[in-house]
Amino acid sequence: MSNIIDTLALYMGYPFVRYALVVGILIALCSSLLGVTLVLKRMSFIGDGLSHVAFGAMALGTVLNFTDNMLIILPITTITAVVLLKSSQNAKIKGDAAIAMLSVGALALGYLVLNVFSKSANVSGDVCSTLFGSTSILTLVAFEVKLCIVISIIVIAVFIFFYHKIFAVTFDEDFVKAVGVPANLYNTLIAVIMALIIVLAMNLVGSLLISALIIFPALSAMRIFKSFKGVVICSAVISVFCAVTGILISILASTPVGSTIVCADIIMFLLFSIIGRAKEGV
Amino acid sequence: MALFTCQNVTVGYEGKAVAKNLNFAINSGDYLCIVGENGTGKSTLLKTLCKLKSPMDGNILTGENLKGADVGYLPQQTELQKDFPATVKEIVQSGCLNKMGMRPIYNSTEKKMAKDAMEKLGIDVLAKKCYRELSGGQQQRVLLARAICAAQKVLFLDEPVTGLDPKVTEELYNLIENLNKNGLTVVMVSHDIDAAVKYASHVLHISKNKYFYGTTQEYLSSKAFTLFNNEKGTNCHE
Numbered sequence: 059m060s061n062i063i064d065t066l067a068l069y070m071g072y073p074f075v076r077y078a079l080v081v082g083i084l085i086a087l088c089s090s091l092l093g094v095t096l097v098l099k100r101m102s103f104i105g106d107g108l109s110h111v112a113f114g115a116m117a118l119g120t121v122l123n124f125t126d127n128m129l130i131i132l133p134i135t136t137i138t139a140v141v142l143l144k145s146s147q148n149a150k151i152k153g154d155a156a157i158a159m160l161s162v163g164a165l166a167l168g169y170l171v172l173n174v175f176s177k178s179a180n181v182s183g184d185v186c187s188t189l190f191g192s193t194s195i196l197t198l199v200a201f202e203v204k205l206c207i208v209i210s211i212i213v214i215a216v217f218i219f220f221y222h223k224i225f226a227v228t229f230d231e232d233f234v235k236a237v238g239v240p241a242n243l244y245n246t247l248i249a250v251i252m253a254l255i256i257v258l259a260m261n262l263v264g265s266l267l268i269s270a271l272i273i274f275p276a277l278s279a280m281r282i283f284k285s286f287k288g289v290v291i292c293s294a295v296i297s298v299f300c301a302v303t304g305i306l307i308s309i310l311a312s313t314p315v316g317s318t319i320v321c322a323d324i325i326m327f328l329l330f331s332i333i334g335r336a337k338e339g340v
Numbered sequence: 341m342a343l344f345t346c347q348n349v350t351v352g353y354e355g356k357a358v359a360k361n362l363n364f365a366i367n368s369g370d371y372l373c374i375v376g377e378n379g380t381g382k383s384t385l386l387k388t389l390c391k392l393k394s395p396m397d398g399n400i401l402t403g404e405n406l407k408g409a410d411v412g413y414l415p416q417q418t419e420l421q422k423d424f425p426a427t428v429k430e431i432v433q434s435g436c437l438n439k440m441g442m443r444p445i446y447n448s449t450e451k452k453m454a455k456d457a458m459e460k461l462g463i464d465v466l467a468k469k470c471y472r473e474l475s476g477g478q479q480q481r482v483l484l485a486r487a488i489c490a491a492q493k494v495l496f497l498d499e500p501v502t503g504l505d506p507k508v509t510e511e512l513y514n515l516i517e518n519l520n521k522n523g524l525t526v527v528m529v530s531h532d533i534d535a536a537v538k539y540a541s542h543v544l545h546i547s548k549n550k551y552f553y554g555t556t557q558e559y560l561s562s563k564a565f566t567l568f569n570n571e572k573g574t575n576c577h578e
Contacts, residue, residue: 100420218444219444220444222434223437229426230418230421232415233487235390236390236496237408237437283425284425284472285426285427287430
């Protein structure tokens with residue numbers, strides 16, 4: 059045991075480990091907050107689709123030699139999020155099909171572009187690390203950490219400030235519209251925040267595992283808690299706990315960060331499901 | 341001027357008109373029941389009046405300085421809501437949303453409003469209960485309480501008694517009648533023509549290609565009512 063603590067203390071000495079923890083906690087917190095809304099609005103797949111779009115945008119940015127990929131990933135993902143949300147209301151192609159199409163399309167195009175145009179010697183390695191986030195969280199620089207902190211603060215502040223509106227729009231959009239509140243504005247807000255979180259989370263778990271970060275804590279919390287507030291708070295706690303545990307385990311056991319965090323989330327979900335069942339049985 | 345004046349209004353969905361050229365007015369204090377068979381556009385008309393849809397043709401004029409914040413709405417329940425983790429209190433309070441503007445939290449007036457609405461509907465004891473664990477009748481009361489919080493002048497109800505047993509239905513109708521007597525204008529879509537003629541002051545009966553609008557007295561002696569009652573006899577297995 060003291061051995062483990064020594065090892066951890068040693069790693070904590072490195073700035074990149076501290077960065078990873080800070081960024082991990084913030085992203086876990088943000089994604090879980092919004093996850094509740096997305097799961098309840100039956101939009102969990104939008105997160106998945108958007109993360110693939112973000113991957114495609116990243117590929118484009120790499121090929122076009124942008125100094126900072128964020129500059130291209132952020133706007134493309136945000137615009138897609140808004141368009142997807144708007145079109146799901148009155149489109150000829152149904153919402154889920156549109157998302158699936160976009161998701162697979164962006165993934166394929168992104169990989170194709172990288173393969174054909176990339177100057178990197180190890181394309182599959184690059185793709186693998188963007189998709190599964192195997193190393194990127196451990197290579198963060200101070201600027202990225204600051205950016206992450208700023209965006210996280212914005213996301214959390216917006217969520218708290220609009221909490222009651224977000225609840226109402228999630229529970230019953232038609233009601234909100236009918237009583238004269240601009241529901242579309244809040245929907246757009248949710249879409250923009252979602253895009254921000256996804257772009258952020260790409261650094262941590264990679265684009266393939268972002269949905270897990272968004273969905274699992276919310277679903278776990280919903281097994282036990284019965285109020286919206288309870289579910290939101292609980293899913294935030296679960297998410298942060300799993301992120302910290304996952305990062306620490308991945309350092310100690312040299313496992314990929316993203317997958318380890320998701321594993322922690324899965325275990326938590328199973329645990330909460332069992333507790334939820336047991337409570338119902340009583 | 342009336343609260344709502346519909347001039348040659350045509351409503352529909354997905355580009356298809358269902359109810360055409362409707363002309364009627366809703367005055368303050370009215371209790372209007374919109375009845376008719378399935379697919380004739382009752383709910384669509386209600387959604388159009390709530391501004392959830394725009395009319396395909398014609399004009400809907402609003403009077404008496406009616407704003408969105410004066411309107412309450414009880415929609416049909418969606419699948420999504422059936423397993424939603426929220427307490428009764430959280431849902432009822434969200435009815436006050438149209439009064440809070442940019443303010444991030446509910447003030448004491450709004451909290452009291454929600455509390456009063458819950459008491460009025462006899463669900464104050466359920467305040468901390470989870471919505472998905474309530475019976476159908478209780479859920480409908482929760483949504484009605486939320487609608488009351490939102491409604492200053494007009495209450496729109498979309499088939500509020502669907503799936504409720506006769507006793508609960510009766511109670512809900514009485515509650516709505518009381519609200520109307522206290523000055524709230526009520527517009528209700530319903531399948532239940534007997535209740536419509538019992539409680540409503542006005543009836544709008546929509547059927548294919550024609551409609552009837554008038555007071556309940558006029559409706560009882562109209563062709564539309566006799567026709568509908570006869571049809572009901574032959575189509576009761578529907």
